[in-house]
Amino acid sequence: MKKQVKNNVSWVGYIDWELDSFHGDDYSIINGSSQNAYLIEEEKTVLIDTVWAPHRFEFVENLKREIDLKKIDCIIANHGEVDHSGALPALLEEIPGTPIYCTANAVKSLEGQYGKRNWNFREVKTGDTLDIGNGKQLVFVEMRMLHWPDSMATYMTGDNILFSNDAFGQHFAVGEMFNDKANKCLLMKEAMKYYANILNPFSPLVAKKINEIVGLDLPIEIIAPSHGAIWRENPLQIVEKYAQWADAYQEDQITVCYDTMWEGTARLAHEIADEIAKQSPETVVRVFNVAKTDKNEVMTEVFKSKAIIVGSPTVGNDILSSVAGWLAFLKSLKFKNKKAGAFGCYGWSGESVGILKEKLSEAGFVVVDDEVKSLWNPEEGDFAKVPALVASVLS
Template sequence: MKKLVKNNVDWVGYIDWELDSFHGDDYSIMNGSSQNAYLIREEKNILVDTVWAPHRFEFIENLKSEIDLEEIDYIIINHGEIDHSGAIVDLMKLIPETPIYCTANAIKSLEGQYGKQDWNFNVVKTGDSLDIGNGKSLIFVEMKMLHWPDSMAVYMTGDNILFSNDAFGQHYAVEELFNDKADPCLLDREAMKYYANILNPFSPLVSKKIEEVVGLGVPIDIIAPSHGAIWRDNPLQIVEKYAKWADAYSEDQVTIVFDTMWEGTTKIAYEIAREVSKQSPDTIVKVFNIAKTDKNEIMTEVFKSKAIAVGSPTVGNNILSTVAGWLHFLKSLKFKNKRAAAFGCYGWSGEGVQVLVEKLEDAGFKVSDVNIKSMWNPDESDFEKVPELVSSLLSQED
């Protein structure tokens, strides 16, 4: 079913209310999602992206009900990842000669996933344009590593629409389509979660790309991403948020994450939380058991935090596997300018806290020299160290 975006531009994508994970099971989805595809009808008819393979036949049938497929003049593939290109193979069986416009890297990713199909590829780069009639054109902007090497965006003149692909999107199902119709709290949360868990490693590139897009000096009335709500009410608000998020973002928050065997490490975590509130009443404090909380939700809170404390008991001369896996993910997200501290319990050898310190340093955190290493269960002598640990996390000194 089409939905009007603006003038001769319709949304022809798929809203997936039941989707609960993405990138395999690596990204959790709490509020559904969408695969946004767009149909432009000027003197030329252009399809911008498709949908995920499980929905390809429904997508093609819906597209047929809107336009004779033979009347599609061009197909734009902004990004070859399967959630955007999943219908392309079956669609091209029906219209095999239709020109496809994409980056050179997109050809590699499409052929790598679907094999060499002898499609009519047309390679574009930043600044190239395509005349679509009625005085309008499409201008291509490469978006390398946001978040694949093949990614690009397309700007439509006249209607001033930026088809931004994965930039500025969210995994969030919005039947009403637009940001002014969405729950603003959920929209902001899902946009931040998407940035923190997917785009943050590429923040330096995000900053440069924002400068490039703004530097085009063109009006932007609508930002139409490939997932979630379309930004039509003050669309540049999400660009402004990306600019902030890309600049080593943090709020006045401390997040405490841990796993435990026999609750000793839990006691330390809770005491740290109480002490943060005692020393800095205005600071937000969040506490999460890694084994019981979704990792992407935790990472969104870490993204917001100026400091974290991470705890694990020692097991097998190391740390719990739940914490080790979480720390591996933490390193991959490349957070900047954040402090950290380590804590945990042990029974015999007690290597766990030092392992935490090393892994946090490896993940780019400024790690406190103060840690809490409690034998068996924490007692008053252990809790007496908590104020100094918290003070180091709250410190403003480099």
């Protein structure tokens, strides 16, 4: 069903209420999501993006109910990833030869995914424009590595809408469509989760691109991303948030992350959490068993934290595989300006704490020297080391 965004601009996407994972199973979806596509009906009719392949036939049929497909003058492919381009093959079977405006990298992406089908590509770069009639233009802005090399945004003059693709979005199903109609707490939670788990590795580029967009001096009344709510009430609030998040973001929070075999490491984790509360009552403390807690939710809390303290027992001269996998994901997110400490129990050789420190350092954390390393189950002497570890992380 077509829903009006503003004047002759409509949403024609797909709300995915049942979606529970994304990027394979690498990103958890808790509050649904949407694949936002947009239809502009000025003197020229323009479709901006499509939807994910599983919904391609429904998308095309719904679009047919709204418009004669042959009236579509061109398609804008802001990004080649399949959640945005998945319906293109089915759509272009209906309207072959329709021009597709996209970056040079998007041509490579689309042909790489769908094969060379002789689609009518029109390559664009930052500053290129397309006249759509009634005194309005589309202005293209490359958004390389936000979060693919082919990404771009499209700005519509006159109505002052920025179609921002993956930037400023959220995996959040909002039937009411707009940010002022959405649950604001969930909206910002999902926006931060999206940034922390997908865009944070590209933070230096985010900051640079925000400055570039601001430098274009374009009035922005609506930001229409490819997932989640459309920002129409104070749309620049999400741009301001991105500027904060891109600047090695942290709050007064410490997150304790661990897994345990026979509860000894768990006891240390809880003792560390209690000690943080004693030494710094204003600091928010979060504790997670990484084997039992959604990793994307945990990483959002790590993103907010000024420090983390990570624990694992020693097993097979190494750390638990659950913690090892979690640390690999942590490294990929490239957090900056955060401290870290390590702890764990052992029965024989006791390598886990040293391995944790090494892995945390490789992930870009400033690792403190103090540690808690307990032979078998922690006893009074082991708990006595906790205050020094906490003090080092807090300092």
